[in-house]
Amino acid sequence: MDQIREGVRRFRTVVFPEKRELYESLAEKQHPFALFITCGDSRIEPSLLTGTTPGQIFVERNPGNIVPIYDETASVGVSSSIEYAVAVLGVDDVIVCGHSACGAMRALLHPEVLEKVPATAHWLKYAQPAVQQLERHRQREDESVRLKKLAHLNVLEQMSNLHTHPTVAERLKRGTLGIHGWFYEIHTGTVEAFNPETKKFEQWPHDL
């Protein structure tokens, strides 16, 4: 905890005073413009990646950046985050962001590792359609290529699951919500976004 304690000390004495006005303006309200759904992986830093400040993006994180199929009777935190961000806070956009070297995606390619972690195995069932799609196009590719393809397919699957959430469906019907699929490559800092016209993930922004 030593590093964390010193980090909190630095936040209180250096970081906070520099942005005191911003934090004070956020005392009673938040108006984030996007819901950012990504993996819990410690190498992803959503605010740093998107250049956003506190109050601007509502973040939901879980293993494999999963969006469960809507079920109002299930105790699923992700569904509650989606409802709150989309229906109450009124975000303009939802971003589903997968990433390179994802442990959850790797586990799906090697299901034997999931035997020791049954809760994770159960959670990742929402990514199984992506695994099945990958296997349909099975070719002799090395692990890193398959891992990236699976991460892409999983993002598309979770984007599709978003449509099962009534609050999302309602906003989409009104044309007031954008849904975006991203893939973040950790070791190059690259963001790829799914282009619905080419049906491919492409470097984003394009003019980089």
Ligand SMILES: [Zn+2]
């Ligand atoms: Zn991950």
